[in-house]
Amino acid sequence: MTRGVVYAEPGARPAVEEITLDPPGKQEVQVRVEACGVCHTDLHVIEANGWGMPFPILLGHEGAGVVEEVGEGVTGVAPGDRVVIAWRAPCGDSCRACKRGDPRRCSNNLRARRRVHRASNGDLLTPVLRCGAYADRAIVHEACAVKVPDALPAEQACLLACGFSTGAGAALWATPVRDGCSVAVIGCGGVGLAVIQGARLAGAAQIIAVDVVPEKLELAHGLGATHVVDASGGDSVTQVRALTDGVDYAFSAITSPSGLVDAIRMCAYAGTATLVGVPPSGPPLDIDLDRDLFGPKVSIAVTHGGDTIPQEDFPFLAQAALDGKLDLDRFVTRTIALEDVPQALDDLHTPTGVRTVAVLE
Numbered sequence: 001m002t003r004g005v006v007y008a009e010p011g012a013r014p015a016v017e018e019i020t021l022d023p024p025g026k027q028e029v030q031v032r033v034e035a036c037g038v039c040h041t042d043l044h045v046i047e048a049n050g051w052g053m054p055f056p057i058l059l060g061h062e063g064a065g066v067v068e069e070v071g072e073g074v075t076g077v078a079p080g081d082r083v084v085i086a087w088r089a090p091c092g093d094s095c096r097a098c099k100r101g102d103p104r105r106c107s108n109n110l111r112a113r114r115r116v117h118r119a120s121n122g123d124l125l126t127p128v129l130r131c132g133a134y135a136d137r138a139i140v141h142e143a144c145a146v147k148v149p150d151a152l153p154a155e156q157a158c159l160l161a162c163g164f165s166t167g168a169g170a171a172l173w174a175t176p177v178r179d180g181c182s183v184a185v186i187g188c189g190g191v192g193l194a195v196i197q198g199a200r201l202a203g204a205a206q207i208i209a210v211d212v213v214p215e216k217l218e219l220a221h222g223l224g225a226t227h228v229v230d231a232s233g234g235d236s237v238t239q240v241r242a243l244t245d246g247v248d249y250a251f252s253a254i255t256s257p258s259g260l261v262d263a264i265r266m267c268a269y270a271g272t273a274t275l276v277g278v279p280p281s282g283p284p285l286d287i288d289l290d291r292d293l294f295g296p297k298v299s300i301a302v303t304h305g306g307d308t309i310p311q312e313d314f315p316f317l318a319q320a321a322l323d324g325k326l327d328l329d330r331f332v333t334r335t336i337a338l339e340d341v342p343q344a345l346d347d348l349h350t351p352t353g354v355r356t357v358a359v360l361e
Ligand SMILES: [Zn+2]
Pocket: 090, 091, 092, 093, 094, 095, 096, 097, 098, 099, 103, 105, 106, 107, 108, 109
């Protein structure tokens, strides 16, 4: 029996149910999923009533597994290959960004046709973010099946699919941190900690972690932060500026708009403030154009998923992890069974630890 976590309709609780798959088509790959991380974006999809995707929805977008079968024309992977399932796959030639030679800003990701059904009634499922990886099997475009070394355990490899790449990619590729520069990271959840790891790999001289939870700051320190700022103990902008007189790069890895405002105000002259992660829509930013932006010449950037080119960047990150330059192991707080995913999604409201990963058997 093949199982999947299905979000059936607005307001419904996601549930594990039986699914069926059509065979992979042209340039499509069937993956036996081994592990899939519990990422906040799936909760966002649930709370945003599908986030514009047609129901029913097959959840899970941080998966890794082994190629089981390939469709016509697939040349990049073969059965038996360990792959990370990417939700980004730049089109290469049809969107504006790719046409101007900037696939990191591609707006037209390649995708497989929808191939997965609910066993109960045959309804076609929409795989969330083109993945649908809370399932024993997934069918994805070959560009989304990114080969990584077998030596990297699946429960670590899957983190490259979303959370880790989003954070590390923000510092490595979206707004590349230069060697020897100073960095502030606001929010030390999984994505913020990955920004810290990316900044360290990029050679940042100072990495200041900002959070209100002492345990997270301790973890941040262990993962590469050179300084920590407890934002519960007074204005974090003042504290960061006291340490550095402003940073070259500030990353907001929290959903509150105050994170980006603080990031802007932490920047030194000509610094860059980067928004990482999915914010809620809400109040406008409280910034003064002259005092906060033009005067100090601060640039604001937004990244989607770290602006990765998965086929290049995931193998790079995987090798860096195997070489001991990244610490993916400490990002896996606990592993759970597929049956526990609906509860784990609920638990994201009061997160503990870094990442929960569903391991499939
Ligand atoms: Zn494109």
